[in-house]
Amino acid sequence: MLDNQTWDSVADKVTADDFYRKDHRLIFRTIENLADKQIPFDVVTISEALEAIGELDNAGGLAYLGMLAKDTPSAANIVSYANIVRDRSVLRQLIHVGTDISDSAFNTEGRDTAELLENAEREVFRIAEQRQKGQSGFQPIKSLLAKAVDRIEVMFAQEGTVTGASTGFTELDRLTSGLQPADLIIVAGRPSMGKCFGQGTRILMYSGELKAVEEIQVGDLLMGDDSTPRRVLSLARGQEAMYWVRQNKGIDYRVNASHILSLKRSRNENKHKIGDVLNLPLTDYLAASAKFRSNYKGYKVAVEFAEHPLPVCPYFLGLWLGDGVSAAVDIATTDAEVVDYLRGYAASLNLQLTEKPAKDPHGKDKCPLYSISSGQRGNHQNTFSLQKVLRELNLLNNKHIPELFLTNSRANRLKLLAGLIDSDGHYAAKYKVYEITQKNPDLAKQIKFLCDSLGFRTSLIEKQAGIKSIGYSATVYRVRFSGNIDEIPVNIARKKAAPWTSHRTWQHTGIQIEYDKVDDYYGFVCDGNRLFLLEDMTVVHNTTIAMNMAENVAIKSRKPVAVFSMEMPGDALAMRMMSSLGRIDQHKVRTGKLEDDDWPRLTSAMSLLAETKMFIDDTPALTPTEVRSRARRLVREHGELGLIVLDYLQLMQSPSSGENRVQQISDISRGLKALAKELNVPVIALSQLNRNLEQRPNKRPVMSDLRESGAIEQDADLIMFVYRDEVYNEDSPDKGIAELIIGKQRNGPLGTVRLTFLGQYTRFENYAGSQYDQDFYE
Missing domain, CATH: 3.40.50.300 (P-loop containing nucleotide triphosphate hydrolases)
Incomplete structure (x- = not known):
């Protein structure tokens, strides 16, 4: 107000918000508006402008404006005064931000620590950046010319042009x-878009869940090829030429033209060794020779899940899923090894094994039923009951493998599979494969998933089965699996598998690439080595x-x-x-x-x-x-x-x-x-x-x-x-x-x-x- 010419010296150093008192903020903002309109500002013009907007009384009135002008010694040190105002403003902001940071640490409101730290750091940096305001500005060309010449001299003395x-x-x-x-x-x-698939392609999540590729979101955890998680960092969507990857005895899947195939060497030759991994663009694979394609195949891996407590022995559940009565805990069997197991399992639960002879409608003897129970009648709420456990797992009249069993430790999954084999499986010694045949297609798919997760070579086909003598026919689903299946702990002697002795690994899968059409693709970028698994444990690249x-x-x-x-x-x-x-x-x-x-x-x-x-x-x-x-x-x-x-x-x-x-x-x-x-x-x-x-x-x-x-x-x-x-x-x-x-x-x-x-x-x-x-x- 004393010297309008000094406005330009402080305009870039302070703002109205730097003043603590509201009346000072109003006065400074009014001066700012008058300066923008190139209107002189003094006690009178400022009071008139404040009165025009109805803020004169809030700013202290004409008397306060006069006092400010009278009590200021001079405008000679206005830059120093502005710096004082600015410094006090920064200190107040630090106090305010510090209080907010302290409050957020005590009351997180669901925010994680990383988010709180980020917010705190951002607020402090915002103040630091404001602190630099006004510290630079116009420099005379003369001083800049001197700096430019000094730089030219330094570069001239350097060797070369870099x-x-x-x-x-x-x-x-x-x-x-x-x-x-x-x-x-x-x-x-x-980007190397080696991770895009056709709609509906199911991806194995780290939790064991299967998720369609179009439903995957940023932050999701996929199952990696080494059974560790792969976090989705970003998504990709678009249209491109799509190709079918046809797997020999595996699930076919569709990929885009930019896809990167993850392949394994299937035979030794010179410097190339069995098991060497090659991540190759699909277009390069198509252009490669027939010999190259025969040497490099798709591959699958076994998956490790963490071990969790189970409500029943997984081997027992496998027996019941194969030969159990759907509505009860009874299991039909004539195998002595299975009966011995059931007797021992009943004893371990402090329960009894009861044999129930069964006859067909014509009075002929059927396979006997075995039931594990307390042997007592009535309602015994405090007694452990297998029937009650099956009911709680929603298994009665609804045979399926609960997710807790499918995504458990390898040892527990092997026991579950052993129960399925001993009850409903057949070992074909000539081909060294197991077969499990089911009428329930959903259960058959779960059994295939179980075998895939254990690293076995697995196939699932639908076929017609029947009994000619009575003209009976039905649709059944046959799961076949091979590999190191001798490690499955079956109890029935005739069903024990021989060790895998072939020099060829069962986990390599021959593939054929077929052009489909231009269509939508869905994909993502994930972290780590970008190798993750499809639903049948096929390894793919991103x-x-x-x-x-x-x-x-x-x-x-x-x-x-x-x-x-x-x-x-x-x-x-x-x-x-x-x-x-x-x-x-x-x-x-x-x-x-x-x-x-x-x-x-x-x-x-x-x-x-x-x-x-x-x-x-x-x-x-x-x-x-x-x-x-x-x-x-x-x-x-x-x-x-x-x-x-x-x-x-x-x-x-x-x-x-x-x-x-x-x-x-x-x-x-x-x-x-x-x-x-x-x-x-x-x-x-x-x-x-x-x-x-x-x-x-x-x-x-x-x-x-x-x-x-x-x-x-x-x-x-x-x-x-x-x-x-x-x-x-x-x-x-x-x-x-x-x-x-x-x-x-x-x-x-x-x-x-x-x-x-x-x-x-x-x-x-x-x-x-x-x-x-x-x-x-x-």
């Missing part, structure tokens, strides 16, 4: 002068150039490199880097089947990586706030960073969870750009492309193909697209060659860089002619 962090790719460094500090760099490509850049920066610059891997666990990423640097086939590294000449290269790669300052954070679904705080912490502990890599942008979470995904991605990209500027470090974020390019004859990506948000295009300083022609054209002359297309560069030219792609090492290198090895597929 002024930022070298990527290791000569032609790319020539076009970009390296990865520049404070730049946000986007590396984009089509970023390399940025990691190659990170390796080069960490090794050559000796600066710390931070990698946020939200898709791949840290140990898997470490194995990939060892494969890349050591030039060792990644399948050998992953399976541990290294040859003699691989070990020295592995040791060398480990030594090289151990000497770097590379740090990997594999926490899933990080927010920009979390990334920022962790990167800051790394800077404090290890000094200036050379590079930050995020794999990948679409897996990040945004604090604005209520907004749509486009808005969230916009917030994330802005946060990453702010991080790059704050820490003065290049930030590489991997990004996916949408499927628009699939519809074009030329599949090379363009800027509009960036998935979910145009804000990525706006915020990025450098955008590079990875394109491999062989992915789309199986007869491409550019097999083994990748194009790195620079679609945007804020401070440099656009162009295309050709690189050599060594798929077996997951490595990109400077292009030096075709090095594609077709022999592997022959």
Whole structure:
């Protein structure tokens, strides 16, 4: 009010909300409005403006405005006064946020600890960012020119033209002068959509439940190939050419053209060994020779579930499901081994075994019935009753296998299967297979699931069975299973299986691929090794150039490199880097089947990586706030960073969870750009492309193909697209060659860089002619 010219000195330092008293907030906001309209502001004009909006009395009236003007010594130190107001505002905000954090810790309202920490950290960072307000502003061109000349001199003294962090790719460094500090760099490509299926495909969840692929949601836990959970990180939906994967004596399933088959080697040959796992694009499998396809087959695995207490012995339940009376606890049998078991089981329950002779309508003797009970009449509420247990399990007149039994320990599942075999099964010694035939199709499917989960080779067929002498005919369902079935603890001597002696494994399954039609697909990205199971335990599968850049920066610059891997666990990423640097086939590294000449290269790669300052954070679904705080912490502990890599942008979470995904991605990209500027470090974020390019004859990506948000295009300083022609054209002359297309560069030219792609090492290198090895597929 004393000197209008000083307004511009404080306008960017404080806001109306920085004042504690309401009357001061009203006065400052009025001054702000008058200044915006270029109207002079003093005691009189401010009082008039306040009176016009009915707030003069709330602001203390004309007398209070006059007192403020009179009691202020001068406007000479107005910047210092503004800083005092701002500092006190920050302290009040800290007190308020601290109180909220304390209250939320005492009253979580159902929120987990991670969410509470995220909210607390975000609120504190918000205050910290406000604290920087007004600390920078216009600088005279003269001082900036001096800084620019100093930088030019430093670059002139350097050898070569790379002024930022070298990527290791000569032609790319020539076009970009390296990865520049404070730049946000986007590396984009089509995702490896090796996890998309036709509608209705049933996936095995970690709980043992079966779920149709279209019903799976982010956060769901799938059953992994090693019986550990795989968390769903994101979903994929769309249309594409679909193919049937026909399994020999297995459940057929539909996949999209981009699917990645998980296959196992079925015979030894030179360096290839039985059991070697190969994750191969479906299109590559179709283009491979007949010999290759015969050597690599689909495969299944056994599943381990945790052991839980059971209300009845699983072997007894198997006997009852096979030969029990549906409405009662009675079991029909003539086998002495079964009767001996029932007698012993009854004794262990302190109950009695009762034999009930049975006759048919013609008076002829039938198979006797055996019942385990207390042997007493009347209602005995406190006596253990098998009949009562079967009723509580909803089994009476409803034969099925309760989920508690299907998803129990291997030992309990084997006992259950043994009971089914001893009651209703047949051992075909000539073929070394068991057969169980059922009239109930749902129970037959459960028995197949049970056998599949135990790792046996299993088939289920529908057939007609009958008795010619009386003209009886019925539809039945036959389950056949083989493998190491001799470990099933059957009691009947004639039904005991011989050990599996063939050199061929029963868990390998021949497959045939048939084109279906263009149709909807449903899929997802999951964590871990991205191998999960279908309903019959078939194993299926679900970023390399940025990691190659990170390796080069960490090794050559000796600066710390931070990698946020939200898709791949840290140990898997470490194995990939060892494969890349050591030039060792990644399948050998992953399976541990290294040859003699691989070990020295592995040791060398480990030594090289151990000497770097590379740090990997594999926490899933990080927010920009979390990334920022962790990167800051790394800077404090290890000094200036050379590079930050995020794999990948679409897996990040945004604090604005209520907004749509486009808005969230916009917030994330802005946060990453702010991080790059704050820490003065290049930030590489991997990004996916949408499927628009699939519809074009030329599949090379363009800027509009960036998935979910145009804000990525706006915020990025450098955008590079990875394109491999062989992915789309199986007869491409550019097999083994990748194009790195620079679609945007804020401070440099656009162009295309050709690189050599060594798929077996997951490595990109400077292009030096075709090095594609077709022999592997022959």
